[in-house]
Amino acid sequence: MSFPWAKQYEPTNPVAKFFDEKLPLPRLVYNAVGAGYPVPRNLSYMWNFGVLAGFCLVLQIVTGVVLAMHYAANDAVAFNSVEHIMRDVNWGWAMRYAHANGASAFFVVIYLHIFRGFFYSSYKAPREMIWLIGVVIFLLMMATAFMGYVLPWGQMSFWGAKVITGLFGAIPLVGESLQVWLLGGYAPDNAALNRFFSLHFLLPFVIAGCVILHIWALHIPGSSNPTGVEVKSESDTVPFHPYYTAKDGFGLGVFLLIYCAFVFFMPNALGHPDNYIPANPLSTPAHIVPEWYFWPFYAILRAFTFDFILPAKLWGVLAMFAAILVWFFLPWLDKSPVRSGSYRPLFRIFFWVLVVDMLILFWLGGAAAEEPYVMFSQLATAYYFLHFLVILPIISSIEKPKPLPFSITEAVLGSDEKSVLKNKSEPTA
Amino acid sequence: MIRLVGILVGIGFTFVVLLAFVTGAYTAATEGLGEETAEKAFHLEAHGPAGGFAHDGLTPEWDLAQLQRGYQVYKEVCSACHSLEFVAFRNLEDLGYSEDEVKAEAAAWVVPDINPDTGENSTRPGTPTDYFPSPYANDVAAAAANNNAIPPDLSLITKARHHGPEYVYSLLTGYQEPSAELAARFPDSVPGPGLYHNPYFANLNLAMAPPLTTDGQVTYADGTEATVSQMSQDVAAFLTWAAEPSLVDRVKLGWIVMGFLLFVTVLAWLAKKSVWSTLKTRKD
Ligand code: HEM
Numbered sequence: 001m002s003f004p005w006a007k008q009y010e011p012t013n014p015v016a017k018f019f020d021e022k023l024p025l026p027r028l029v030y031n032a033v034g035a036g037y038p039v040p041r042n043l044s045y046m047w048n049f050g051v052l053a054g055f056c057l058v059l060q061i062v063t064g065v066v067l068a069m070h071y072a073a074n075d076a077v078a079f080n081s082v083e084h085i086m087r088d089v090n091w092g093w094a095m096r097y098a099h100a101n102g103a104s105a106f107f108v109v110i111y112l113h114i115f116r117g118f119f120y121s122s123y124k125a126p127r128e129m130i131w132l133i134g135v136v137i138f139l140l141m142m143a144t145a146f147m148g149y150v151l152p153w154g155q156m157s158f159w160g161a162k163v164i165t166g167l168f169g170a171i172p173l174v175g176e177s178l179q180v181w182l183l184g185g186y187a188p189d190n191a192a193l194n195r196f197f198s199l200h201f202l203l204p205f206v207i208a209g210c211v212i213l214h215i216w217a218l219h220i221p222g223s224s225n226p227t228g229v230e231v232k233s234e235s236d237t238v239p240f241h242p243y244y245t246a247k248d249g250f251g252l253g254v255f256l257l258i259y260c261a262f263v264f265f266m267p268n269a270l271g272h273p274d275n276y277i278p279a280n281p282l283s284t285p286a287h288i289v290p291e292w293y294f295w296p297f298y299a300i301l302r303a304f305t306f307d308f309i310l311p312a313k314l315w316g317v318l319a320m321f322a323a324i325l326v327w328f329f330l331p332w333l334d335k336s337p338v339r340s341g342s343y344r345p346l347f348r349i350f351f352w353v354l355v356v357d358m359l360i361l362f363w364l365g366g367a368a369a370e371e372p373y374v375m376f377s378q379l380a381t382a383y384y385f386l387h388f389l390v391i392l393p394i395i396s397s398i399e400k401p402k403p404l405p406f407s408i409t410e411a412v413l414g415s416d417e418k419s420v421l422k423n424k425s426e427p428t429a
Numbered sequence: 430m431i432r433l434v435g436i437l438v439g440i441g442f443t444f445v446v447l448l449a450f451v452t453g454a455y456t457a458a459t460e461g462l463g464e465e466t467a468e469k470a471f472h473l474e475a476h477g478p479a480g481g482f483a484h485d486g487l488t489p490e491w492d493l494a495q496l497q498r499g500y501q502v503y504k505e506v507c508s509a510c511h512s513l514e515f516v517a518f519r520n521l522e523d524l525g526y527s528e529d530e531v532k533a534e535a536a537a538w539v540v541p542d543i544n545p546d547t548g549e550n551s552t553r554p555g556t557p558t559d560y561f562p563s564p565y566a567n568d569v570a571a572a573a574a575n576n577n578a579i580p581p582d583l584s585l586i587t588k589a590r591h592h593g594p595e596y597v598y599s600l601l602t603g604y605q606e607p608s609a610e611l612a613a614r615f616p617d618s619v620p621g622p623g624l625y626h627n628p629y630f631a632n633l634n635l636a637m638a639p640p641l642t643t644d645g646q647v648t649y650a651d652g653t654e655a656t657v658s659q660m661s662q663d664v665a666a667f668l669t670w671a672a673e674p675s676l677v678d679r680v681k682l683g684w685i686v687m688g689f690l691l692f693v694t695v696l697a698w699l700a701k702k703s704v705w706s707t708l709k710t711r712k713d
Contacts, residue, residue, distance in 0.1 A: 273589050273591055273593070276585045277585075305453060306445065371456075375453050382442075390443075
């Protein structure tokens with residue numbers, strides 16, 4: 001579906017016509033990211049991150065496929081094969097640094113994309129399905145990145161895999177068997193490495209499939225916008241191409257500048273030095289930490305240190321998963337009819353508290369598991385759950401939102417002819 | 430309904446994590462924030478040599494003369510205990526040696542081989558395609574010769590430690606007698622037999638005897654005075670190259686890429702501006 005004023009694809013040259021009749025792929029592209037997709041005219045730069053996330057996925061697939069041509073998933077040689085890529089394969093170091101930092105870039109982009117969604121409540125009707133698919137994509141990304149980090153088979157690869165798969169052992173009754181089944185053994189070894197490689201290769205394509213669903217679902221209601229007021233008429237929109245292709249092109253340039261600064265000038269800044277030590281099951285690193293993008297959830301996991309009915313470890317595992325699963329329920333937890341945080345004075349305050357809380361959790365997930373960090377992470381975890389499950393439902397019923405503009409056009413231009421007409425016919429409005 | 434369940438679940442998690450907080454805070458209040466350890470009190474952060482390394486920063490260069498000296502230190506001192514398994518003799522051409530010099534250098538090393546007639550283990554002089562040989566037959570032999578510690582392979586050591594090049598330099602120049610204060614406060618942290626005190630090492634005592642102890646321990650071919658500090662920074666620079674031979678090329682290429690991207694991004698910005706300029710904006 002699209003708005004009635006959307007431009008129609010009208011091929012003129014015979015080849016394009018031929019294609020349009022037999023396989024209307026150009027038409028699909030035209031309607032998805034071309035002039036055939038009308039988009040609100042007032043999108044801010046916070047709307048660039050969807051396209052950037054798509055770019056990151058392609059980047060990871062391209063660099064990943066090349067790496068997979070030279071990588072060997074066997075615990076005896078995996079570490080050496082990565083060094084072989086770094087030293088002997090032409091441009092191998094560039095591919096590997098691009099892939100390793102590409103994963104970080106992907107997560108930066110996705111976190112911004114998700115927090116954009118939090119602020120503008122992009123999850124609300126009619127966009128619930130887009131949001132739900134988005135959370136699925138995030139979960140798949142986490143699984144993919146976790147398994148990718150195991151592949152170089154360094155110390156953090158091994159011990160990270162051991163700790164994270166060990167979490168399944170906390171599940172009552174079936175935990176231990178489940179853990180052994182997942183790993184193909186009692187500790188990560190060749191069997192685990194092989195299946196992780198297989199899944200690490202597969203999951204990005206599953207993500208790509210989900211991305212298609214995500215965009216398909218998006219094209220039904222169309223993009224939201226910073227006012228949260230739905231599109232009413234043609235003057236509210238501009239065609240995606242050339243307006244947003246140009247804007248996204250500029251955004252991509254800025255993104256690439258920052259990303260390439262990491263790849264070329266500090267490629268190991270986001271990694272852990274221990275992963276340049278080959279995996280050694282007999283020597284435990286002093287601090288086992290996952291990659292930075294897992295830190296908030298790792299902090300939540302470690303915050304539960306008290307056995308209350310259930311063992312603390314199980315609470316931690318439940319809370320860690322709940323921390324992400326709660327996002328699935330946002331469309332129904334936040335009942336405010338107003339979407340944009342700009343018109344929600346109370347919500348806006350708590351949104352920024354959540355941002356700070358999340359940054360604190362990032363910091364604590366990377367910190368050592370000792371006091372006072374554990375106490376801080378307990379407070380930050382408490383706020384995290386209160387925010388989504390208690391504060392959000394309550395403020396959405398007590399808050400008095402600010403008046404909304406009549407339309408996007410009015411928000412952008414200061415007035416909208418149609419709103420004048422409307423005022424005349426409905427003097428109460 | 431969802432909201433009611435949500436509020437209950439939220440309060441549940443909050444309650445449990447706050448219980449954990451209260452017990453933690455109680456312990457902290459009654460017993461303090463964990464014990465002081467010798468590592469926390471006496472560990473020192475790594476620092477580089479005065480003036481830093483030529484490969485530092487955003488305009489790195491390899492100081493080839495220094496890399497050659499560092500190689501000499503590795504060869505004459507460190508290679509007695511440490512392997513360099515990811516580096517091949519052919520890579521030495523990067524240090525400014527000619528093909529013939531590399532051939533001659535490789536031939537001066539003895540590498541393991543198999544006797545083609547009997548199939549028994551044997552040795553032969555190295556060739557440029559060989560990798561640096563390991564000083565020990567296996568880890569057991571390495572540990573047996575070194576007070577149970579295995580000297581790690583050095584080919585990635587500067588990437589496998591925080592601030593690696595600075596760390597290697599600090600470690601090699603940082604050996605000292607444990608202070609009287611350390612001995613008084615943490616008697617367990619005074620090095621036992623076969624261990625040596627070094628505040629830059631993570632747990633303060635390591636099994637490597639100070640490898641560079643006297644000025645002039647190696648005689649540099651280029652006449653540079655071989656002080657302990659000089660040898661340490663030379664070998665640290667050499668190991669930085671060994672860990673990442675592409676470092677300098679990478680940063681240089683990075684500048685070209687950044688220049689190109691900057692140009693393209695400015696064009697993209699102008700394009701965006703011109704596309705959007707046709708749209709009406711707020712008429713105030
Ligand atoms: C969702 C997209 C992807 C993410 C987030 C991701 C993430 C990662 C991460 C974090 C690593 C470890 C990097 C390191 O420290 O060396 C890695 C390694 C690897 N990935 Fe991916 N990856 C993705 C897609 C792919 C794809 C599509 C392939 C292949 C078809 C692939 C192949 C590899 C290989 C062979 C390695 C091991 C080499 C290395 O460690 O650099 N990846 N990946």
